[in-house]
Amino acid sequence: MMATSRDFTAKVVLITGSSSGIGAQTAVEFARLGAQVVVTGRRKDKVFAVAKQCAEASPTGAKALVVVADVTNEDDCRRLVSDTIKTFKKLDILVNNAGLYLVSSIWDGDILDKYEPIMNTNLRSVVRLTHLCVEHLEKTKGNIVNMSSIGAFKPSGLLYSMSKAALDMFTKCVALELGPKGIRANVVKYALPYVKLLGTKILCLNMDVTKAVLYLTSDDSSFVTGSNFVVDGGKQYV
Structure with missing residues (x-):
């Protein structure tokens, strides 16, 4: 039988939007599996709370790096990456998890006001952080995971679905470009919290x-x- 591995010992993992929800869960699980984790988000109290959970879950009690940052802010993104490298000397995994959903319609009088925050969070920040991280990921033959949604192919809000569809294509293009450098890039599409399938919730x-x-x-x-x-x-089928 082929051996499988979920051992991330000594791996450095940067997860955006990791102060709550899926990002927080992912940070804790990486810590549980031996990784050195960078926890980041806009809320200082939440970021530190998740960092504490990571330390408790870590087999060695390793402390997570806490960086309070807004991924839509260019200076914050640069600081996030530079602090990661300064602390751990490398980066193995980038998880672009931070996202924003706003109800939107072409009929909205403020549609362009909604366009900016959605695109800045769901797409622009991913492009920026990927650009900042690739030189470090090349050294470790690391990889990237971008968090998308089934809204990318099943409309669930005009601007949100647009942003996720663009994110999917960005990931494919980046995977093609970075493959020769030994860097992998993939998308996870999910739907939360409830799915009704074959009459079952x-x-x-x-x-x-x-x-x-x-x-x-x-x-x-x-x-x-x-x-x-x-x-x-x-x-996606219902």
Whole structure:
């Protein structure tokens, strides 16, 4: 039987939007599996709370690096990456998890006011952080996971779906460009919190999504890049 590995000992993992929800769950699980984790978000209290959980989960009690930052702010993004490298001397995994959903319609009088924050969070920040991190990921033959949504191919809000569809194509293009450098890039598409499939209401948990991230960043998926990994309980079909 082929051996599998979920050992992230000594790996450095940067997860945006990791002060709550899926990002927080993912940070704790990476810590539990031996990684050195960078926890970041806009709320100082929440970021430190998750960092504490990471230290408690870590087999060695390793402390997470805390960086209070807004991914839509260019200076914050530069500080986030520079602090990571200054502290850990490398970067193995980038998880672009931070996201924003706002209800939007072409009829909205303020549609362009909504366009800016959605695109800045869901797309522009990912492009910026990927650009800042690739030189470090090249050194470690690392990988990138971008958190998308089934809204990318099943409309669920005009601007949100646009941003996620663009994110998916960005990931494919980056995977093609960075493959020769030994860097993998994949997308996780998910749907939360409930999925009604075949008359049954199924709760999709944060951990269900986290498991996909762990797989795509592990050696088990070493031949997987440019993929769209769907975690939606079949919601795309109903």
